[in-house]
Amino acid sequence: MSVKQRLDDDVKAAMRAREKERLVTLRLITAAIKQREIDERIVLDDAQVLAVLDKMVKQRRESISHFDAANRHDLADKERFELGLLQGYMPAALEVAEIDRLVAGAIAATGASGVRDMGRVMAHLKPQVQGRADMAELSQRVKALLGG
Template sequence: MSVLKERLQADMKAAMKAGEKDRLGVIRLIMAAIKQREVDERIQLDDAQVLAVLDKMVKQRRESITQFQSAGRDDLVAAEQAELGVIQEYLPQALSEEEVESLIKEALAESGASGIGDMGKVMAVLKPKMQGRADMSMVSLRVKSLLSG
């Protein structure tokens, strides 16, 4: 079993004992998403794959927050932000702007990218290094702007 899944199991038990219903609910959502992927693909997820699941959940929450804010649903924004906070506890330390910039430059050099057509190569190099540590949609926009001019 992956270290991250073990940590989630332990935190779920702790949340149950402490009576933290909101936190428990979010951890159960995470565990359900992990289990769903394991059943769908008939595999046991390792830490990198669990991070990918968490990263996807973070992205979904951020998109929901944006939509709820534009609809003026502050109650739902608060709920999504609370879920986002719990999910982010299980992600590694976020990269700083300088670290992201440095990794992008390394990836551009490593992949030999010369134009926008090479964006896939660059993102393939960056994704394993940045998964769960940076907002990949923002990284993608940054890479696109560098490659296009």
Template structure:
């Protein structure tokens, strides 16, 4: 079992004992998403795969927040923001814009990318370094810009 998954299970027990129902609910959601992927793919996720699941959960919640805000449902947006905050506790520290730009440059050089058709190669090099540490949509836009798209 990955360290991240065991940390989640320990934190779930702590939240149960403390009676922290909101935090407990979010931790259970994370564990359920991890378990779902493990069952679907018949594997045990390592920490990198677990991070990918948590990163996807944050992205889904950010999408929901923008939809709730545009619909004037601040109450629902606030619930999603709370969940994002809890999930981000388990993700590595976010990268700065300069760190992301440097990683993009390294990935372009490493993959030998010269045109937009090479974007997939660049993203495949980048993904393991930035998963859970940056918004993949923003990174993708940077790569497009760098490749002249």
């Protein structure tokens, strides 16, 4: 079952169960997906839907840190709820050893020899790790292996 279909089924289930908070968050997710589809005039596949969800997860994490710093625990709790729901649709996170193996394979596949080749390596890795690894951490790992 595709991620979009799972979302649609979960929206219907939340409506039937009268789970207001969950329904609001699920509608927010589907609205973000539909907005991207309308903007780009395409139908998103699972990889593109995961990219939208990944962006939303990153936004929630940043918001939580800002709200906690400002002692707005009520808003941080709301963001944590949304983050938990979003993570339920994301694939399982990669282990550190698996990430290292993928990075080494990407460096070999692209023939990268230094930090200037980092863009090619990241472009090669992105489809493989989308939604399963933090891209900032992955970037640091690639840079370290390339000697940067």
